[in-house]
Amino acid sequence: MNSIKKFVTRILKDFFNEEDKKELIEILTTSMEEKVDDLVEQGQSREKAIEQAINEFGDTNDVLEAFPDHEKAKKSLVKKRQNQLIFASLxxxxxxxLSAYINFMWFFPETLWFIFVCIGLLFWPLVMLYNYLMARR
Structure with a gap:
Protein backbone atom coordinates (compact mmCIF):
# COMPACT_ATOMS: atom_id res chain seq x y z
CA MET A 1 0.00 0.00 0.00
CA ASN A 2 3.05 2.19 -0.05
CA SER A 3 2.29 3.21 -3.65
CA ILE A 4 -1.15 4.47 -2.62
CA LYS A 5 0.30 6.67 0.12
CA LYS A 6 2.92 8.02 -2.31
CA PHE A 7 0.19 8.79 -4.83
CA VAL A 8 -1.98 10.65 -2.31
CA THR A 9 1.02 12.53 -0.89
CA ARG A 10 2.10 13.64 -4.37
CA ILE A 11 -1.40 14.90 -5.21
CA LEU A 12 -1.63 17.00 -2.04
CA LYS A 13 2.00 18.11 -1.73
CA ASP A 14 1.43 21.82 -2.44
CA PHE A 15 -1.90 22.26 -0.73
CA PHE A 16 -3.04 22.66 2.86
CA ASN A 17 -0.90 23.18 5.93
CA GLU A 18 1.18 20.29 7.26
CA GLU A 19 -1.26 19.22 9.98
CA ASP A 20 -4.30 19.18 7.68
CA LYS A 21 -2.29 17.52 4.94
CA LYS A 22 -1.16 14.66 7.20
CA GLU A 23 -4.72 14.05 8.36
CA LEU A 24 -6.10 14.18 4.82
CA ILE A 25 -3.39 11.86 3.52
CA GLU A 26 -4.26 9.32 6.20
CA ILE A 27 -7.99 9.54 5.46
CA LEU A 28 -7.57 9.24 1.69
CA THR A 29 -4.98 6.47 1.99
CA THR A 30 -7.26 4.46 4.28
CA SER A 31 -10.17 4.96 1.91
CA MET A 32 -8.15 3.81 -1.08
CA GLU A 33 -6.76 0.83 0.83
CA GLU A 34 -10.33 -0.23 1.64
CA LYS A 35 -11.20 0.08 -2.05
CA VAL A 36 -8.19 -2.09 -2.95
CA ASP A 37 -9.21 -4.68 -0.35
CA ASP A 38 -12.74 -4.78 -1.80
CA LEU A 39 -11.37 -5.27 -5.31
CA VAL A 40 -9.04 -8.03 -4.12
CA GLU A 41 -12.01 -9.78 -2.47
CA GLN A 42 -13.80 -9.60 -5.82
CA GLY A 43 -10.95 -11.59 -7.38
CA GLN A 44 -8.58 -9.01 -8.81
CA SER A 45 -4.86 -9.22 -8.23
CA ARG A 46 -3.45 -6.76 -5.71
CA GLU A 47 -1.46 -4.86 -8.37
CA LYS A 48 -4.50 -4.50 -10.66
CA ALA A 49 -6.64 -3.43 -7.70
CA ILE A 50 -4.14 -0.71 -6.72
CA GLU A 51 -3.95 0.50 -10.31
CA GLN A 52 -7.74 0.62 -10.64
CA ALA A 53 -8.16 2.43 -7.30
CA ILE A 54 -5.63 5.08 -8.36
CA ASN A 55 -7.28 5.51 -11.78
CA GLU A 56 -10.73 5.89 -10.23
CA PHE A 57 -9.48 8.28 -7.57
CA GLY A 58 -9.02 11.21 -9.93
CA ASP A 59 -6.60 14.09 -9.77
CA THR A 60 -5.86 17.03 -7.51
CA ASN A 61 -8.82 19.08 -8.74
CA ASP A 62 -11.24 16.28 -7.90
CA VAL A 63 -9.92 16.11 -4.34
CA LEU A 64 -9.85 19.89 -3.88
CA GLU A 65 -13.45 20.33 -5.02
CA ALA A 66 -14.50 18.71 -1.76
CA PHE A 67 -12.95 21.60 0.17
CA PRO A 68 -14.34 25.14 0.04
CA ASP A 69 -10.92 26.75 0.51
CA HIS A 70 -9.35 25.02 -2.48
CA GLU A 71 -9.61 28.10 -4.71
CA LYS A 72 -7.79 30.11 -2.09
CA ALA A 73 -5.11 27.41 -1.85
CA LYS A 74 -4.76 27.26 -5.63
CA LYS A 75 -4.45 31.06 -5.93
CA SER A 76 -1.85 31.02 -3.19
CA LEU A 77 0.13 28.33 -5.00
CA VAL A 78 -0.03 30.21 -8.31
CA LYS A 79 1.19 33.40 -6.61
CA LYS A 80 4.02 31.46 -4.93
CA ARG A 81 5.09 29.94 -8.25
CA GLN A 82 4.89 33.34 -9.95
CA ASN A 83 7.18 34.88 -7.33
CA GLN A 84 9.62 31.99 -7.75
CA LEU A 85 9.63 32.54 -11.52
CA ILE A 86 10.30 36.27 -11.13
CA PHE A 87 13.11 35.63 -8.65
CA ALA A 88 14.71 32.94 -10.85
CA SER A 89 14.52 35.18 -13.94
CA LEU A 90 16.07 38.17 -12.20
CA LEU A 98 28.05 39.39 -14.06
CA SER A 99 29.70 36.41 -15.73
CA ALA A 100 29.75 38.25 -19.09
CA TYR A 101 31.29 41.30 -17.42
CA ILE A 102 33.95 39.20 -15.71
CA ASN A 103 34.65 37.34 -18.96
CA PHE A 104 35.14 40.48 -21.04
CA MET A 105 36.83 42.73 -18.52
CA TRP A 106 39.08 40.45 -16.51
CA PHE A 107 39.62 36.99 -17.96
CA PHE A 108 40.36 36.01 -21.53
CA PRO A 109 38.00 38.18 -23.60
CA GLU A 110 38.82 36.09 -26.66
CA THR A 111 37.24 33.03 -24.99
CA LEU A 112 33.51 33.26 -24.44
CA TRP A 113 33.22 30.95 -21.45
CA PHE A 114 30.34 32.94 -19.95
CA ILE A 115 28.02 31.36 -22.55
CA PHE A 116 28.40 28.00 -20.80
CA VAL A 117 27.41 29.62 -17.52
CA CYS A 118 24.36 31.21 -19.15
CA ILE A 119 23.22 27.97 -20.79
CA GLY A 120 23.73 25.93 -17.64
CA LEU A 121 21.93 28.45 -15.48
CA LEU A 122 19.03 28.79 -17.93
CA PHE A 123 17.45 25.59 -16.62
CA TRP A 124 16.58 27.25 -13.31
CA PRO A 125 14.11 29.82 -14.73
CA LEU A 126 12.81 27.23 -17.18
CA VAL A 127 11.93 24.85 -14.35
CA MET A 128 10.27 27.70 -12.46
CA LEU A 129 8.29 28.60 -15.60
CA TYR A 130 7.14 24.99 -15.91
CA ASN A 131 6.08 24.91 -12.24
CA TYR A 132 4.20 28.18 -12.67
CA LEU A 133 2.36 26.98 -15.77
CA MET A 134 1.46 23.69 -14.09
CA ALA A 135 0.10 25.53 -11.04
CA ARG A 136 -1.99 27.82 -13.23
CA ARG A 137 -3.48 24.85 -15.06
Missing part, protein backbone atom coordinates in the same frame (compact mmCIF):
# COMPACT_ATOMS: atom_id res chain seq x y z
CA UNK A 91 18.79 36.03 -10.64
CA UNK A 92 19.52 34.52 -14.06
CA UNK A 93 19.92 37.96 -15.59
CA UNK A 94 22.17 39.16 -12.77
CA UNK A 95 24.45 36.12 -12.77
CA UNK A 96 24.60 36.00 -16.58
CA UNK A 97 25.43 39.69 -16.78
Missing amino acids: AYLIVSG
